[in-house]
Each structure stands twice: as C-alpha cells, then as structure tokens.
Amino acid sequence: MERMLVSTGSPFEAAIGYSRAVACDGWVFVAGTTGYDYATMTMPGDIGAQCANALATIARALAEVGAGLDDVVRVRYILPDRADWPACWPLTSAAFARARPAATMVVAGLQEPEMKIEIEVTARLPG
Numbered sequence: 001m002e003r004m005l006v007s008t009g010s011p012f013e014a015a016i017g018y019s020r021a022v023a024c025d026g027w028v029f030v031a032g033t034t035g036y037d038y039a040t041m042t043m044p045g046d047i048g049a050q051c052a053n054a055l056a057t058i059a060r061a062l063a064e065v066g067a068g069l070d071d072v073v074r075v076r077y078i079l080p081d082r083a084d085w086p087a088c089w090p091l092t093s094a095a096f097a098r099a100r101p102a103a104t105m106v107v108a109g110l111q112e113p114e115m116k117i118e119i120e121v122t123a124r125l126p127g
Helices: 011-016 047-064 082-095
Strands: 004-006 021-024 027-033 072-079 102-107 118-124
Touching: 021 047, 027 047, 047 082, 047 118, 072 082, 082 102
Parallel strands: 072 102
Antiparallel strands: 004 021, 021 027, 027 118, 072 118
C-alpha cells in the first residue's frame, strides 16, 4: 500500500505541519486528536463531549483508509487533569469494547487551555 495521508481540514494540521492520520504498509497512525468539532471549530467545555468528539474524529479518519475503531491495536490518552479521566471510561469502553487495544493514560499539558483530552491511536488495516 502506498502512503496515504488523511486530513480533517483542521487549521492546526496546516499550521503545524502534520496529517490527522497516515496509512502505510498495513498500519494506520492517527495523530493526537482533541475534542474540537471540526465542522464548527468549537470546543465543548465538558470532558465527555470532548472525548466523544475526539473518538468520532478518529473513527472518521480510520474509515477514510478502510479501517475502524475495531482495528485499533494501541491507544494513548493524554489529559491535563487526571480527575477527568473516569468520566471518559464509558465512552472509551464503548468505543474499544471489541478491539481491546493496549492503552496508556498520561497526564500532561495540552496545546490550548480549553483542551481536556487528546487521544492518539494506531490501527492495523483489516485483511
């Protein structure tokens, strides 16, 4: 498979110089994805809504190259406030119930103060 780049059209992608996802040699690497609603370029204040938006953006990026959340083998969650993490569990559990990827949660500052979660995944293309 040739290298395929996926973009959400986020202004961050162009300004910083990255792709939302890169598919190559049977793998899909999805960049750290925050909770922006890219249709409106708004960020909800609620951690649950941000987590849901990030997972939806990731699912769309995976779909663009023929994969889905069930193909995820590795996920990394980054949160500035560890106290927000349990509120995400129902969403992440539902999203990855079938894939059950290897996962890590890291506490770290994010690019903008309104960002409450960033999610990065690696998936294997089906077939």
